[in-house]
Amino acid sequence: MRHASKRRAVWREHLKPEFLKVNPLGKVPALRDGDFLVAERQPVDAVQLEQLLGKLTPALQHLDQEVLAARPFLATEQVSLADLMAFTELMQQGPSMGLELYLDLLSASCRAVYIFARKNSIPFDFQFVDLLKGHHHSKEYIEINPLRKLPSLKDGTFVLSESVAILFYLCRKYSAPSHWYPPDLHTRARVDEFMAWQHTAIQLPMNKILWIKLLIPMIAGEEVPAEKTEQVLAEVKNNLKLFEEKFLQEKMFITGDNISLADLVALVEMMQELEGQRGTRRRTQCFLVSRPGSWMPPPPAGLSGNCPEASKVSFQPKCLFSRAPDRWLCRAAPWLWPVAGNHNVFLSSSKLAEWRMRVELAIGSGLFWEAHDRLVKLVEWDCSTLDPMVKERICDLLQKFK
């Protein structure tokens, strides 16, 4: 009984004189900023939230981009008291103040939005919409986006589709660093130009490769005619050449010295092609070219002949391999994977391979590979769990390729 009365005393603190000086209404939440007092949830949220987030965001960015880039946990290589405190503290932030992102990271457009939001520490609720189970055709999702496409954004009552529009919206609303979407007229026009061109020149053909080389054979049990495959590969090759000559040229990134939305979108879409070119359900073997001064396992016997172009790639950052378990090694150097069809977008050009590496490092390898985890595991997926309606559509798609 003594415990019960102690609890009751704690509950009624909002009615005590000390608190009533802060909020005469006797309610929580309440905010005091110097002499400024405000109560009621909505004005607290609306008026002060930006300021409060502005104080929290730099600290989170420091943790994300500096501390966690160097080691897996906040203090050491293993979980410690520091991680426990941080984890429980950041859970207080609770739901994302209304921003929801409807994503399936199999889709390149979704990955671009995911990586951008995470990289810029934008709080959001991840709403998983499983493309392979046909959830994008469910009644609940159609209410969000009648076009049944991913990604979608819901910010309060404002609903938005199209990854390019979502990226621009997040950039502006959360005041992302200006290099993502530069304010200079000409540089911004360059980003707009790429974002417009990539829809049909990069996104469409890269997705076609994923379908033709991996998904259709896996699901329908039948290969797409070789003539059609060669046609799509030729289109991809031509467009990548245009990408290098017109957009990348001799620069570090598309807009110059810093990563922008254009690089992010370009790379995640090229990864669709890469995954498609893995072609089969068996685990892809990998090998690494050894280089003086960096620790790397020697290539497995017999594999060095599979990928002769790998020796031409000179850029091999040590940080990817220094702490990585085996599964990271398999993913760390995708430009070295032997691939079906003797075509790998990053092997065909060392300039592209080096640009790819720069973009990954600018994003952060941990975040980049976390976003691509579902895509990388697609070859191991048991397609008997595929939604029958989705399977039927895929078989129809095969007929169109014939």
Next chain:
Amino acid sequence: MVLELFLDLYSAPCRAIYIFTRKNSIPFEMHPVELAQGEHLKPEFLKVNPLGKVPALRDGDFLVAESMAILLYLSHKCQTEAHWYPPELQAHTRVDEYLAWQHTAIQLPATNVYLCKVSLPALSCLGRTQDPQSWKGPLEQLLGKLTPALQHLDQEVLAARPFLATEQVSLADLMAFTELMQPTAVGSRMEATLVLQPRDSQEAQWDPQLAQKDLPLPPGAESRCSAWPRPVPT
């Protein structure tokens, strides 16, 4: 230095830019690029746009392609009226959303319908006959890709507001209008023409906005404007 625009008014995005610059009285010099003659693939044009596509813009040393980028560039540089690309975040985000979506949902299928109906049957080098019946199947298939998008615009987007993005005409409407003229102008039968039949409230808004016949033609445009529509080369 005056802006230079490389356009072929057969192309819908070129028409959007042409209308936008003339409507906003932006001085420009027009360089006609005859797509039918393959001028977009010749070295002189590839120096302007290595992607080999129209429209393209040259502003001194600065070259830019892609209609969306050109429209946004012109609206920012020339500080056109706010309704074309509103300053409010959610309003211009709606324009961005349409401009991104329309590439594959409207532009690609509408162009394919136009090609299937007009250009390809005229090109006997492809080995198909000029019999219109042989193109009926592919045409129906291509219309099938366009129709759901138009139904979405008609039943969901335009049910909620008078224009595609906001309460006033914007870059989204301009792009949509010129794009949908492509299959409509060649007489394609489609339920989608419902979109282009003005509703009562829209008709009064469209005409004063877009129908101005007294603007002077830019240099280089006279010969092209008088030739619309022109027969497909045989």
